[in-house]
């Protein structure tokens with residue numbers, strides 16, 4: 018039997034933890050750390066939607082500022098009519114019918130290329146949908162979906178420089194250009 022040490026105890030604990038298969042999509046990603054954190058919050062269902070803040074008795078209503086529906090993160094990122102228009106514009110029509118935002122990583126429209134690029138593309142869309150939602154929620158400003166897509170495109174063009182030199186950014190640039198409608 019091996020002697021007990023702190024490191025062997027830690028290693029055995031880490032081995033017994035369930036593997037988070039989505040962690041790779043969050044951290045193996047050309048997006049900025051701030052966006053990865055946003056993705057991590059979303060993955061753990063902790064995006065501060067009105068539903069979550071209402072559940073914690075921080076605000077009085079759980080209604081979406083755009084359509085009045087119950088606003089959880091699923092509504093914000095996939096189902097709000099405002100978001101549906103954006104998905105339709107880029108031809109991701111089935112996005113509102115997905116059971117989880119994580120299924121966006123399986124969209125056939127994504128380039129069959131580097132995993133960092135695929136994750137960056139989805140993250141740019143989700144991040145800018147979230148920023149658009151906040152602009153309406155806190156500033157009363159409604160951003161047209163074309164502007165949200167343009168912001169996602171600009172993010173992707175900046176994040177291209179965060180890719181390792183060994184990764185060809187062509188497919189990322191093609192998608193970024195296709196978001197300018």
Ligand SMILES: [Zn+2]
Nearest residue numbers: 081083084097
């Ligand atoms: Zn809504």
